[in-house]
Amino acid sequence: RKEVEQDPGPFNVPEGATVAFNCTYSNSASQSFFWYRQDCRKEPKLLMSVYSSGNEDGRFTAQLNRASQYISLLIRDSKLSDSATYLCVVSHNNNDMRFGAGTRLTVKP
Amino acid sequence: DTGVSQDPRHKITKRGQNVTFRCDPISEHNRLYWYRQTLGQGPEFLTYFQNEAQLEKSRLLSDRFSAERPKGSFSTLEIQRTEQGDSAMYLCASSFDRYSEAFFGQGTRLTVV
Numbered sequence: 001r002k003e004v005e006q007d008p009g010p011f012n013v014p015e016g017a018t019v020a021f022n023c024t025y026s027n028s029a030s031q032s033f034f035w036y037r038q039d040c041r042k043e044p045k046l047l048m049s050v051y052s053s054g055n056e057d058g059r060f061t062a063q064l065n066r067a068s069q070y071i072s073l074l075i076r077d078s079k080l081s082d083s084a085t086y087l088c089v090v091s092h093n094n095n096d097m098r099f100g101a102g103t104r105l106t107v108k109p
Numbered sequence: 110d111t112g113v114s115q116d117p118r119h120k121i122t123k124r125g126q127n128v129t130f131r132c133d134p135i136s137e138h139n140r141l142y143w144y145r146q147t148l149g150q151g152p153e154f155l156t157y158f159q160n161e162a163q164l165e166k167s168r169l170l171s172d173r174f175s176a177e178r179p180k181g182s183f184s185t186l187e188i189q190r191t192e193q194g195d196s197a198m199y200l201c202a203s204s205f206d207r208y209s210e211a212f213f214g215q216g217t218r219l220t221v222v
Contacts, residue, residue, distance in 0.1 A: 004151075032208075043200060043213035044152065087151050096142070096165055097211060099151035 001026055006088050006100035014108055017078045021103045023071040023088030032091035033064055035073050037084045038102065044087055047073075078107045111135060113214035115201050121220045122191055129187045130217045134203030141184050142211060143176055144200040145169065152200055158184060191221045 006023045013019050025033075033050035048055065050062040050071055061074040071088055088100040114133045122128050134141050139160050144152035155174070156166045160181040170176075173191075178184040188195055198218050204211040 043215050045213070046210045049210075096154050096157055098154055099144075101149070101151045 002100075003027060003098045004088055004090050004100040006086075007103045008101075010104040010106060012106045012108060013078055015078055015080060017107075018074065018076045019078060019105065020075075021073045021086055021088075021105075023073075023100055025069050025071070025088075025090040025098075027090070027092050028066075028069060030069075030090045030092050033062075033071050034089040034091075034097070035060075035062060035071075036087040036089055036099070038087055039084050044099075047086070075105075078105075080107050080109065083107045113201055113203050113212050115199075115214035115217050117217055118215065119218045119220075121222060124191055124193060124221055126191055127187065127189045128191060128219065129185050130199055130201075130219075132184045132186070132201030132203075132214060134183070134201070135212060138203035138205050138212075139181070140204045140207065140211070141178055142202040142204075143184070143186050144202065146198045146200055146216070147196075155186075188219075191219075193221045195219060196221045 004025050035047040036044040037047045038044040048057050050064045054063045059076045063072045083106050085102040085104045087102045089097050091097045116131045142157040143155040146152045154167050155170050156176050158178040161178050173189045176186045198216045200213055200216045202211040202213045
């Protein structure tokens with residue numbers, strides 16, 4: 001079993017749609033959680049950290065369920081510029097970061 | 110540009126040759142990470158440094174791979190006797206500490222022919 005598993009995608013949605021990505025992790029001792037965004041042929045960039053109580057940043061909402069070892073990302077009112085691969089990242093003891101394979105999103109006009 | 114820089118951006122080498130990549134982290138960042146990414150996959154952790162100390166190495170890092178960060182600033186990743194399976198994007202990232210955001214460089218794309 002992979003340490004971090006994500007929805008395989010791809011997700012193709014129209015502009016304005018709401019889309020949700022899920023991620024599960026295997027190490028129950030994991031302490032830090034993030035969503036990174038990676039555009040085609042570019043390096044990953046931090047989208048947002050994920051906090052235990054859940055957190056929101058504009059159109060983006062992240063949730064964490066430690067009991068189920070599950071993380072989610074919700075994007076509301078999708079924009080064309082949201083098209084990218086979204087990477088779920090889990091850190092154990094705040095040391096190395098382990099990435100999921102990514103979920104590819106395409107937002108269409 | 111004060112971001113993470115990697116050199117070279119692209120490297121084509123023949124199977125069996127040795128290659129070395131360099132990463133210059135953001136100034137004052139204590140942590141430095143190396144990842145490998147292949148098409149359609151997320152970055153796979155290889156190793157990381159806290160200052161000059163290499164604190165963890167992935168099982169992916171065979172004995173043909175070695176990484177150094179001699180003065181706690183730039184780092185090098187060397188692959189000896191390259192194989193076609195080594196073809197990938199090699200990403201470097203740095204962070205101030207273990208709680209801070211990690212910033213990635215643009216990567217070195219290695220092609221082994």
